[in-house]
Amino acid sequence: MSDKRENQLSRRTFIKGAAASAGSLALLGVGIESAVALPAPKKWDEKADVVVAGGGGAGLSAAIWARKSGAKVICVEKASTSMASSTAVSAGGFAAAGTRSQKKENVQDSSDLLYKDIMSFTNNEADPAVAKMYSTQSLKAYEWLMDLGVPLVLLQHVESHSVAREHWLNAAQLMQLMEKEAGKQGVGLYLNTAATNLLVNDKGRVIGLRAKSKKGEMNIMAKKSVILASGGFAANLPLCGEFGGPEFRAVETLGGKGNVGDGLLVALRLGAATKNMYGSVVNENLAIASAANVTLPQVVWDGGILVNKDGKRFMRESRACFEMGGETILQPDRTAFIIWDSSMKKSPLTSRKLAREATLSGGPVQSGSLRELAAKLNIKPDQFEETVNKYNSNIDKNADPDFGRTTLSGTEGKPVKIAVPPFYGIQIFAKSYWTKGGLKTDDRCRALNWDNKTIPGLYAAGEIMFGNIGSKVLTMGTGVGGAVTFGMVAGENAAKEKPWTK
Numbered sequence: 001m002s003d004k005r006e007n008q009l010s011r012r013t014f015i016k017g018a019a020a021s022a023g024s025l026a027l028l029g030v031g032i033e034s035a036v037a038l039p040a041p042k043k044w045d046e047k048a049d050v051v052v053a054g055g056g057g058a059g060l061s062a063a064i065w066a067r068k069s070g071a072k073v074i075c076v077e078k079a080s081t082s083m084a085s086s087t088a089v090s091a092g093g094f095a096a097a098g099t100r101s102q103k104k105e106n107v108q109d110s111s112d113l114l115y116k117d118i119m120s121f122t123n124n125e126a127d128p129a130v131a132k133m134y135s136t137q138s139l140k141a142y143e144w145l146m147d148l149g150v151p152l153v154l155l156q157h158v159e160s161h162s163v164a165r166e167h168w169l170n171a172a173q174l175m176q177l178m179e180k181e182a183g184k185q186g187v188g189l190y191l192n193t194a195a196t197n198l199l200v201n202d203k204g205r206v207i208g209l210r211a212k213s214k215k216g217e218m219n220i221m222a223k224k225s226v227i228l229a230s231g232g233f234a235a236n237l238p239l240c241g242e243f244g245g246p247e248f249r250a251v252e253t254l255g256g257k258g259n260v261g262d263g264l265l266v267a268l269r270l271g272a273a274t275k276n277m278y279g280s281v282v283n284e285n286l287a288i289a290s291a292a293n294v295t296l297p298q299v300v301w302d303g304g305i306l307v308n309k310d311g312k313r314f315m316r317e318s319r320a321c322f323e324m325g326g327e328t329i330l331q332p333d334r335t336a337f338i339i340w341d342s343s344m345k346k347s348p349l350t351s352r353k354l355a356r357e358a359t360l361s362g363g364p365v366q367s368g369s370l371r372e373l374a375a376k377l378n379i380k381p382d383q384f385e386e387t388v389n390k391y392n393s394n395i396d397k398n399a400d401p402d403f404g405r406t407t408l409s410g411t412e413g414k415p416v417k418i419a420v421p422p423f424y425g426i427q428i429f430a431k432s433y434w435t436k437g438g439l440k441t442d443d444r445c446r447a448l449n450w451d452n453k454t455i456p457g458l459y460a461a462g463e464i465m466f467g468n469i470g471s472k473v474l475t476m477g478t479g480v481g482g483a484v485t486f487g488m489v490a491g492e493n494a495a496k497e498k499p500w501t502k
C-alpha cells in the first residue's frame, strides 16, 4: 500500500475508531474531540526545554537522555505510576548485538548482523535508516541498562535472529531503576497527568504541550521539542479492529491500559505521516485466561508442544511468540493448549513463570497419563494420544514432516519427547500485547509529514513509531529494546534542537 493511500485511510480510520472509543478515552481523562493542535496560549504554566508525553519505557528513557544532554525536562504520565506501562509488564526481551552478556557466553555478533536480521525478518519493510540506527544504538542503550543494574535473566537464541541475542531482562526492575534514575537526573515527572494537545505556533513549529490532571489544564512550554512516547493503541479495541482486522475487536490487551493511541491521534491531526499501519498490526501472544500478565512461549521453547481442542498440533512451535498467538487465534474456540512432560529441562525463565502460573486459576494441570490429561483439559483424547505418539516417533526419525520443527526455539536446541509422566498441560488464549504501526520518523526519531519533511519540534519514540522498525512482524526484542533505544535517541536529539524562544 502506498504511503499516500496509508495517509488517507489511516487519517480517516483513526479518527473514526477513536471516536468510537471516546467513552473509554473520556474515562482516562482524554477528551478525543479536543485532541487537536492548538495555537500558542496566552499564558504558560510550566517551562522546559524538552517535554515528554508518556512515562513508560520510551518516555523515561527519552526524559533521562534529554536531561543527560543538558536539557530541562518535564515528562507527563497519564497513569498514577510508570509501572502501569507495557514496558513494566513486558517479558523484558531486549535485542542488542555485541553486548557484554553475549561476550561472556562467547556469542559472536555484530550490529551489521542484527541489521540484516531485522531487514530479512520484516521482509525489508522496516525503514533501513531506522533499522540501522537501532542496530548500532541498542548496544549503547543495553549497556546503560546494565550499568543501572537491570538484571539479565537469560540470554537466548529465538526466532528472527541468527544468534543468541534475546536478552531477557527483569522488566519491572528495568522500569523501577529508570524511574529512580529519572529522579536522580532531575527529570520533572508529573504522574496522573495526560497530554491532550500539541501547541503549535503560526509557523507550524511545535512549541509545547497541553496536559490535564485533577488540578485542571496546564500549558507546558517546550523550548526545544516535544517527544511523543505515549505507546501504541492496543487498549483501543475499535482501532485494533480497524487496523488489524475484525478478529482484533475483541482481543483483550495485556499491555498498558492507557495505550489508546492519544499521541498518534494528536500527531495525525497535525499532518504527521504513518508507517505500516495496515495488516495484522496487533501483536498477539499467549496467556492464560485468568492472568493479567503472563507470557508462556518459554514453556513451548523449552520443549512443549501446542495442540488445539481437537488434539491436533497446528504449527512449528519453534516460531516467534507472536506467531504462536497469531496461530492460536485461528484455532477452534480461539484457544489452544501447551503440553509438556516432567523430563523437560526448564530454563530459569520458565521455572519462574510456571511457579507463578501454578498459583493462578487456569494454571497448569497434571496427570499420570496422556488420556487423563486430555480429559482434564477437555481435548479429544484419541486424536491427542495419536498426535503426541506421532510427535515422539518423529523425534526418533529426526524429522517433523507435519510442521518442520527441528529445533526448540530459533535454531537452538533439539526437540524433546513428551514421554515421562506426570504430563502437564495449560490452556492458553491469544491476547494482544502491542501494536506495530505508527508515526513515521527519521533515524533521529523526528516525526515526519507526508512529504517526508520533519515536523519542527516534534519527536516520537517507542511503540508509537514501531512501524519504522517492523512490518506485519516485529523482530523479537525490538519492542523493549525499541522503547529504551528510540527513547535514548529521541532524548539526545531533542535536547540538541535550537530553541524557538529564549
Ligand SMILES: Cc1cc2nc3c(=O)[nH]c(=O)nc-3n(C[C@H](O)[C@H](O)[C@H](O)COP(=O)(O)OP(=O)(O)OC[C@H]3O[C@@H](n4cnc5c(N)ncnc54)[C@H](O)[C@@H]3O)c2cc1C
Pocket: 030, 053, 054, 055, 056, 057, 058, 059, 076, 077, 078, 079, 081, 082, 084, 085, 086, 087, 088, 089, 090, 091, 092, 093, 094, 095, 193, 194, 195, 196, 229, 230, 231, 232, 254, 255, 256, 258, 259, 260, 262, 263, 293, 294, 295, 432, 433, 434, 461, 462, 463, 464, 476, 477, 478, 479, 480, 481, 482, 483
Ligand atoms: C505482556 C507483554 C510482554 C511483552 N514482551 C516483550 C518482550 O519480551 N520483548 C519486546 O521487545 N517487547 C515486548 N513487549 C512489547 C514492549 O514491551 C512494548 O512495545 C514497549 O515496551 C512499549 O514501550 P513504550 O514506552 O512505547 O510504551 P509504554 O511502556 O506502554 O509507555 C507508554 C506510556 O504512555 C502513557 N500514556 C498514554 N497516553 C498518554 C497521554 N495522553 N499522556 C501521558 N501519558 C500517556 C501510558 O500510560 C504508558 O505509561 C511486550 C508487551 C507486553 C504487553
